[in-house]
Amino acid sequence: MIRAPYNKPLAEIQRIIQIKKRWIFKKQLEFKERTIGEYAHKKYTKGFLIKRVNFYASKIGVYPLKINVKKLRSRWGSTTKDSVINLNQSLLKAPKNAIDYVILHEICHLKIKDHSYRFWKLLQKFMPNYLQSKRWLEVNSNKIID
Numbered sequence: 001m002i003r004a005p006y007n008k009p010l011a012e013i014q015r016i017i018q019i020k021k022r023w024i025f026k027k028q029l030e031f032k033e034r035t036i037g038e039y040a041h042k043k044y045t046k047g048f049l050i051k052r053v054n055f056y057a058s059k060i061g062v063y064p065l066k067i068n069v070k071k072l073r074s075r076w077g078s079t080t081k082d083s084v085i086n087l088n089q090s091l092l093k094a095p096k097n098a099i100d101y102v103i104l105h106e107i108c109h110l111k112i113k114d115h116s117y118r119f120w121k122l123l124q125k126f127m128p129n130y131l132q133s134k135r136w137l138e139v140n141s142n143k144i145i146d
């Protein structure tokens with residue numbers, strides 16, 4: 001077999017390209033799996049939301065009359081005058097700290113109706129870093145609420 005010397009660098013280059021291609025493909029696959037994994041992880045159940053409502057309700061000592069998990073337009077949650085908490089079903093796709101924030105927010109409304117200083121003070125007592133979740137919900141509303 002005769003091997004032309006100039007063939008060698010070319011083969012070498014092709015080999016490197018192949019390795020790089022394989023590496024890129026592998027990385028893309030990893031990324032895809034991770035994204036799907038995170039999404040799957042974010043799928044919570046209605047039962048989970050109700051569990052979190054009970055958790056915060058018992059902490060604050062106020063209980064809703066009823067909890068509805070349903071399709072809501074343009075809001076993550078609401079509390080009615082007669083102590084019914086409505087939660088957006090899209091919350092099931094949100095991360096846990098965002099879910100907790102919405103639930104705690106609505107439970108605090110069972111005690112304080114408005115968004116006064118007292119309200120935020122109460123909320124902050126149970127979730128000192130609530131601003132992070134509040135911000136996340138503001139940024140991701142369009143993506144998640146359907």
Ligand SMILES: [Zn+2]
Nearest residue numbers: 105109114115
């Ligand atoms: Zn509110």
